[in-house]
Amino acid sequence: MDTFAKLGWFFKAHKKRYLLGITALILTSAANLVPPRILGMMADQLDQGKISWGQFACYIGAILVAALALYLFRFYWRKEIYGGAAELEKEMRGRLFWHFLQMDRTFFQRYRTGDLMARATNDVQAVQFVAGDGVLTLVDAIFTGGATLIAMMCFVDWRLTLVAMIPLPFLAVLARYLGTRLHDAYLDSQAAFSRLNNKTQESLSGIKVLKTFGQSQQDAAAFNKMTYETVDVNRKVFRIDSLYDPLITIIIGITYMITIVYGGTMVTNKTISLGQLISFVAYIGTMVWPMFAIGYLFNILERGSASYDRIMGLLHEKSLIADAGEGLDTKSMPKIHGDLRCHVVAFAYPDEPDQDVLSDIDFDLKPGQTLGLVGRVGSGKTTIIQLLMREFDNYRGRIVFGGRDIRQIPLDVYLNEISYVPQNNFLFSTSVRDNIAFAKPEASLEEVEEAAKKSALHDDILLFEKGYDTMVGENGISLSGGQKQRMSIARALLRDSEILILDDALSAVDAKTEKAVLANLRAERADKTTVIAAHRLSSVMDADEILVMAQGKIAERGTHEELLKLNGWYARMWRRQELAAKVGESDE
Numbered sequence: 001m002d003t004f005a006k007l008g009w010f011f012k013a014h015k016k017r018y019l020l021g022i023t024a025l026i027l028t029s030a031a032n033l034v035p036p037r038i039l040g041m042m043a044d045q046l047d048q049g050k051i052s053w054g055q056f057a058c059y060i061g062a063i064l065v066a067a068l069a070l071y072l073f074r075f076y077w078r079k080e081i082y083g084g085a086a087e088l089e090k091e092m093r094g095r096l097f098w099h100f101l102q103m104d105r106t107f108f109q110r111y112r113t114g115d116l117m118a119r120a121t122n123d124v125q126a127v128q129f130v131a132g133d134g135v136l137t138l139v140d141a142i143f144t145g146g147a148t149l150i151a152m153m154c155f156v157d158w159r160l161t162l163v164a165m166i167p168l169p170f171l172a173v174l175a176r177y178l179g180t181r182l183h184d185a186y187l188d189s190q191a192a193f194s195r196l197n198n199k200t201q202e203s204l205s206g207i208k209v210l211k212t213f214g215q216s217q218q219d220a221a222a223f224n225k226m227t228y229e230t231v232d233v234n235r236k237v238f239r240i241d242s243l244y245d246p247l248i249t250i251i252i253g254i255t256y257m258i259t260i261v262y263g264g265t266m267v268t269n270k271t272i273s274l275g276q277l278i279s280f281v282a283y284i285g286t287m288v289w290p291m292f293a294i295g296y297l298f299n300i301l302e303r304g305s306a307s308y309d310r311i312m313g314l315l316h317e318k319s320l321i322a323d324a325g326e327g328l329d330t331k332s333m334p335k336i337h338g339d340l341r342c343h344v345v346a347f348a349y350p351d352e353p354d355q356d357v358l359s360d361i362d363f364d365l366k367p368g369q370t371l372g373l374v375g376r377v378g379s380g381k382t383t384i385i386q387l388l389m390r391e392f393d394n395y396r397g398r399i400v401f402g403g404r405d406i407r408q409i410p411l412d413v414y415l416n417e418i419s420y421v422p423q424n425n426f427l428f429s430t431s432v433r434d435n436i437a438f439a440k441p442e443a444s445l446e447e448v449e450e451a452a453k454k455s456a457l458h459d460d461i462l463l464f465e466k467g468y469d470t471m472v473g474e475n476g477i478s479l480s481g482g483q484k485q486r487m488s489i490a491r492a493l494l495r496d497s498e499i500l501i502l503d504d505a506l507s508a509v510d511a512k513t514e515k516a517v518l519a520n521l522r523a524e525r526a527d528k529t530t531v532i533a534a535h536r537l538s539s540v541m542d543a544d545e546i547l548v549m550a551q552g553k554i555a556e557r558g559t560h561e562e563l564l565k566l567n568g569w570y571a572r573m574w575r576r577q578e579l580a581a582k583v584g585e586s587d588e
Ligand SMILES: Nc1ncnc2c1ncn2[C@@H]1O[C@H](COP(=O)(O)OP(=O)(O)OP(=O)(O)O)[C@@H](O)[C@H]1O
Pocket: 349, 351, 352, 357, 375, 376, 377, 378, 379, 380, 381, 382, 383, 384
């Protein structure tokens, strides 16, 4: 029953709906008691040959009225109680989704996508059963069961009732025992489902890689193994589950047997009439559902409780990023504009706290200036970007934007000022137009076209069959890597944020297109800050300052000209890339 207590907050918030629903459910139980009683009375009067046609019509009329009332009450309780369950499902899913949006990167490293999806679907459904079928079975077990018992005692005989109900306590004890075992088995089953979900998600996402590396068979074998494991754990759940119904059927059978033997003797002894025995047998029929309901109730509660704990486990996870704007109305806060100053003394990833990945990173950028970040693979470029985007807060030092430490600016307000273009872009399964207008849905087609022109994508789009209405993403046409990158840049340009971050975002476009896009960016962002991380040095050559990273430190810094004069890594790399470009051109 502690599952209901766990959901107390929800029932309290939806008190009215549940009170109305439960009242309708109780009235349904009461209306259910009328037909057996009338049947008994009719049988007695028929037995005594005393029934008139008028009385007969009255009885039939009463049964019809009870049936109509049943219909209405049933409709009403279903509407209220199942409506409440749907509300809980919506609320839990909404909370989970919002929570996912708040969580930092380490959370998504700890929980894999398939697991999160399982909790947001299967577990939420198991919890919503508690607020729907759980409430129904509880009320039915108590009220229909209780009212039927009272009717049996009052209208028939209390001794027969007590004797017939002897098997009931066994049902309660066994249901409790099975419930505990079911809880543990169900936890295992949900965890197995999470693992399977994960595997499916990873295999589907990496299907191209799997095929190219000839790993399809191995992956299929691993998938089958996991499926069998999941089936095994589920079998355990079903085994326990399927012990419920036969148990209840046996107990009901024993009850009927006792009734026939003991009740028959009572009729013979004239302690009760034949009509009363008929009513009693009909009442046992009414008792069947409440008895099953007790079994279902334990089942639903145990599953709901296990799933609720899994969901709450996620919701109790705290983000490492403290939001200074929590509880504040951030929408009405003013925009931030000004210098971006970074003074990071040291930073280590939370999972490797002793290993400094960045040290002594200093730079100041005025609005309108561009910073270039270059360096070998793994030198720390992306990590600097992650700190700028507040994916981690645990660094020593300060990053200041518009005169305020970014950790003191509400997350919403700060991130609203940033546009980020990653190397691997994500496209949504919608039209080209909606993909570009993703962060500014109200943008007109002219604005979208303008952004596409500035990112050198417009001409490509015109070649698509339906132009800006062409569908992309999983259900649409496939775009080249370069097209995806330029679409992502168009998206960022349309948003016109104070800080634009390009993380190797032009790696898949040719040198000429890169030049055109960068020139447009410079013109467009004359009063805004831009950070460009790149492997190709031509992407940063016009930057106001270029930082050459090596092992998490700034190894060289300056403008393109200054760095060439320095004749270090940058100059060497520049000559090599120039030569490669020339060879490439002559090949064409
Ligand atoms: N989540 C993480 N946990 C621990 N270490 C990490 C994590 N992400 C990156 N690192 C380490 O931090 C260092 C810097 O990585 P970073 O991704 O910033 O380099 P990069 O210069 O952007 O490389 P690339 O050019 O390949 O993108 C690397 O040694 C990397 O292994």
